[in-house]
Amino acid sequence: MYVLYGILFLGLLFYFTEAAFGEVDGKKVFDANCKKCHGEFGRPTERGKSLSAPDFTNRIWQLSRTDEQIIQAITNGKGRMPSWKGELTQEEINAVARWVRILGPKTRG
Ligand code: HEC
Numbered sequence: 806m807y808v809l810y811g812i813l814f815l816g817l818l819f820y821f822t823e824a825a826f827g828e829v830d831g832k833k834v835f836d837a838n839c840k841k842c843h844g845e846f847g848r849p850t851e852r853g854k855s856l857s858a859p860d861f862t863n864r865i866w867q868l869s870r871t872d873e874q875i876i877q878a879i880t881n882g883k884g885r886m887p888s889w890k891g892e893l894t895q896e897e898i899n900a901v902a903r904w905v906r907i908l909g910p911k912t913r914g
Contacts (some may be wrong), residue, residue: 829896831904838893839901842872842886847908856885875902 824910836845842853861864879898880886889898 829900831900834901861908864910
């Protein structure tokens with residue numbers, strides 16, 4: 806019986822810490838909403854290209870944008886990209902913005 810209580814307690818503890826500190830998975834948000842234009846790995850799809858979406862794997866592009874600009878563009882939209890305000894929560898926007906950075910080229914040493 807105590808074992809059962811123990812498991813229950815750990816489960817609840819896990820549940821609450823997840824709710825309080827849980828990180829939203831930026832990749833999941835990206836794959837669900839952004840992949841169709843930006844491509845799974847950040848290179849624009851045919852559709853994205855036709856709308857002139859940038860290539861996130863391009864170093865020059867990554868260097869040309871601040872984190873604020875990325876969050877801003879996702880939140881309010883830009884050019885032919887739709888606004889995601891109302892669609893995504895602030896946490897989801899922050900997480901997906903971090904994912905856009907991760908798609909950039911890896912810097913060495
Ligand atoms: C309908 C296609 C489409 C979808 C879906 C889409 N985008 Fe875009 N995105 C674009 C286009 C087109 C641009 C280029 C906008 C411009 O610079 O005129 C763009 C630009 C961007 C930029 C660069 C903004 C800048 O400062 O130049 C970021 C970052 C971005 N998108 C992230 C996302 C994220 C994250 C999602 C999913 C939540 C998403 N996009 C979904 C089409 C799309």
